[in-house]
Amino acid sequence: MGPEMVERETIAAVGAGRMGRGMAVAFAYSGHPVRLIDAKPRSAQQFDRLKTEILAELRSIFLLMAEVGLMRAEEADGMLARIHIHGHDDLARALDGVPFIFEGVPETLEAKREVFDTLSRHADPDAVIASTTSTILSNDLQGFVSPPERFLNAHWLNPAYLVPLVELSPGDATDPAVTARLIGLLERIGKVPVTCAASPGYIVPRIQALAMNEAARLVEEGVASNADIDKATKYGFGFRFAVLGLLEFIDWGGGDILYHASRYMTRATGQDRFAAPGIIETNMAEGRRGLRDGQGFLDYDGLDVAAYQKERIGAFAAMLRHLDKMPVKGE
Template identity: 90%
Template sequence: MAARETIAAVGAGRMGRGMAVAFAYSGHPVRLIDAKPRPMDEFDRLKAEIRAELGSTFVLMADVGLMQASEADAMLARVEVVGHDDLAAALAGVPFVFEGVPETLEAKREVFERLSRHADADAVIASTTSTILSNDLQGFVTPPDRFLNAHWLNPAYLVPLVEVSPGDATDPAVTARLLDLLERIGKVPVTCAVSPGYIVPRIQALAMNEAARLVEEGVASSADIDKATKYGFGFRFAVLGLLEFIDWGGGDILYHASRYMTRATGQNRFAAPDIIETNMAEGRRGLRDGRGFLDYDGLDVAAYQRERIGAFAAMLRHLDKMPVKGD
């Protein structure tokens, strides 16, 4: 088996540590680099804290069946914690560098200038920012075509999704290299345009704010709202994607529901986007039309529905919420 690439994670906070676990679990040597200059005694304490936390994480992963307990020491040994002053040496020969410093342009600019000077000329440099657009960071990297955003969701070692957002100047080959790396460690990368909130945070912000409004308006208790999202909203969307769900029930349902909710609440935030009305006009209501947001041409609909219902049943068993069966 070919040796796995060494990965550098610059910034030893929550995201850096999460990525270190993810890559070490998949067999990659990792250099977790402290981005903050600090006295040696303070760094030694930090290093001990990091190694203790990573060790505990591997033990926890073994406890929940993701690995054997006997593998924890070997995985921890793949992670080298490196001090700020040793960054240049730590980047030598590293083909992928992930930045995870605080979410300010000043902090990003400083670390990217250092990475540009010391990383290998062909190294991919990726930010893990959850807020700043790749185009706003790309100018800090030399050359800018090797830079892009890779937004991991916490906990990074568990959540499969990584949102990859190339900047306008990103070389497509760089994007392809990063997607390949992520897929090889079992992640599910998606590519999105330079847009605030990427995909998940944008959808998530709307859902979380609406849940908070339900509490504010006294519609239901916090406990019942969370129960509704876990066993209704989350349950369905763990099996069907949001757009797939629209197609499953029919875009006309969303069209009419949106019109009613907008009138009943007087809030334009419930109005459907133009694409819903366009799909209605073009006969793209979803599964029963053979097309919607997705194309179902040639699909064995009965087999598809059976597979999805089977996945719902598996979720019910996982949640221990199987329907009560009578005698």
Template identity: 70%
Template sequence: MSAKAVIAAVGAGRMGRGIAIAFAYAGHPVRLIDVKPRSDMEFDQLRKAAATEIASTLAMMADLGMLQASDTQTIAQRISYHSLADAASALANADVIFEGVPETLDAKRDAFKLISEHVDPASIVASTTSTILSNDLQAFVSSPGRFLNAHWLNPAFLVPLVELSPGDATDPSVTERLKALLEDIGKVPVVCSASPGYIVPRIQALAMNEAARMVEEGVASAEDIDKATKYGFGFRFAVLGLLEFIDWGGGDILYYASRYMTGATGEDRFSSPPIIERNMKEGRIGLRTQQGFLDYADMDVPAYQQERLAAFVAMLRHLDKMPVKGE
């Protein structure tokens, strides 16, 4: 794959436009392809609307200091717009194709049929679905070994994470090629199996439902729950990963807290999974035993702790929430 691979985004909605901006910003030529049957007039209206939105987004990014205002036109010009009638030529020599049509099997099947008919045999084909498993889509693609899912989080041009989910038939080299391309444009790709909810949606669904449940139960106001999330939950997990956080405090804390919460609420959703109990029995407590979910045996733990605490202080400065120092 060339340093500036040609990218095709099939589906000209929010996700397609966000991916187009992300790659155009990084210097790649991008073809934004509309796959809905439209008259010439209707497509022209769509093209103008998409171009206007992309130009507005780039202007906002310039206002935020992500680029110079003088660069917005150059970046926008890397994106070309193609109708269904022009899809064949737009797909013909694209290196990577991201499908971003509505979340129905019929829409996906039609999109992949179109893609499969016109792409180069060596092209990578990726869905961006947030709900359908890669194994359920792989059969729609010719040469299914080149297919995987790439779940971007909105807004795609800002959020670093992209969750890559290969199907059973995916060639491992395809996953590595797409991972390298995403890293090259500054994204943070992670690889997960074909599992409902992937990683982030699965975790955030639990957290969001619990927050809503606390409002329903009158535990706290929506405003205070959000404040607690921003300055407690979000603050810490912007620096430490969830499993790293378990190790930081100690897996035994989670073990006993889960037992208490399950008993106090009578709700099994607070019970810990078997791996927490196994780690307790095996002494994999975390930093204190140098083994937990992560391995700290060869790490300079005091230096690691100092680095993470420095990151906490940087977050405090960013949030303008440094402790008030007395005279």
């Protein structure tokens, strides 16, 4: 099989809700045939109504993508034609020959157990089976899949057809080759896969839960208006971290700055949630404060620091232009 065929592997999305539809758009946009499978038993009339609704929504998404310059409007029909919608009764046939299957049914163990039992019986023996769950650990689901080595979690961020990141969480029994196959597929459609342990909240939901709760507390405490909190996160917090990773940012300023800021915030608020984790103090003690030490969370050994800083500042400048927030220059 040549590379052209590999790039056009058929994808199945089991569960025709928001996530299934978003993945269908993402893969169809990149040229993949997609089988979007309704996981709920319905009458023929109910399924026909659902299919009409799904097709209308998918078309509207493609046309919206065209309106914002991601494609041409005349391409919508061709992309939509790559997506075939199957009813629950047609599930076994729809899985035949499909190498990658994404599950997106409701977030209950009962629903997951039922669908994975069905997938285990009807999917091709070497098909990769991935859950898109945002709440259930891969280790808690892996036992529902046979063989368990072909299973892992793949958490997409909504809207799935736009957000590049996909968080992969293999279970303890997942074959590393399965993870590698899924990484390859996602990279071929322009996604940015990352891998994390089977831990509650993956990476992004865990970080953003803390940030969102803190934003809500600022409102609750009357620290700032809703509008100003959102401006601060868009043009300060979000602006920085669209260019620098969080750990990279710690290194940029120095882990010691975070350490002292955390101590101050803990004392000033009386809240332990602001305390720095032990790794920050350990890094300081070991001379790993960040960029100026040549090592921190990242290793800067042999790095042309001036070129690196120039590249990052250039990225910040590009963000300013994108946001139409260039500094006002005097004459």
